[in-house]
Amino acid sequence: MTNKERWLSSAALLISILPFILVAGSIQLLPDSIVLPNIVLAEDVIRLPKYQYLVLGIFGLVPVVLVVVARLLRERKLVERNFMWMIIASFVLGFMFLSSSVYGMIDNIIKNDIDLLKKFDFFGGSVVVASLIGGMLANFFPQLRRNDVLGLKNKYTMSDNRVWVKVHYAAADVYMSVLYAFAVFTSALSIWLDFRLGWLHLVLWVAVISGLIVWGRLYSRKQWRRLNRDTEKNVL
8 A cells, every 4th residue: 555545545534534533423412412514505404313313313424334445455455546536535525524614503502592611511522633643643654764853663663664564554554543533433432431530541542552652562572583583584
């Protein structure tokens, strides 16, 4: 997968998970019934209980499946020319769901005169934003050359450039997938906790980041051993 394909598919994946995150986050702000966006300018107003409204956010995850399948097929070199068309299709679907979610949320906030500063869960929101930014920036990993400042630095990656390259190519997908998944998870967790215990999201986020760091070291050791074993066999 080229850098261009990686970045575009990651952006499409981001657009695809945002509708669920926005709908899940808006549940804490809106009253028990939510007015659906009057896109078709119908006279009758359609209202839904706010937890049924979450179903619309779940539908927004449909393009996620398309992106994941496209990336898996591309990694196995089963699709090349059609890969970009699959990503574009998921991008368009995700953007449509996202536009509808944003419009509906803003429309309901204005109609109900909601004070965001008083009702918004800033702990959960900050964790979601940090996860999404971290997941997107993980796409820089394959472009990093070995250095003493940025990247997954341990005695294995710093001692062998081959290990550095393999680990950072793998880390781009692992970090993006885990952090994006955690953003969706922590949004759903907020609903389950009824938007209480906001500090729990920060604790879990630190645990996830720590787990990724541990994964990086273990994977680096595995790659270092495998490459050195292959080198020894070649010498013999």
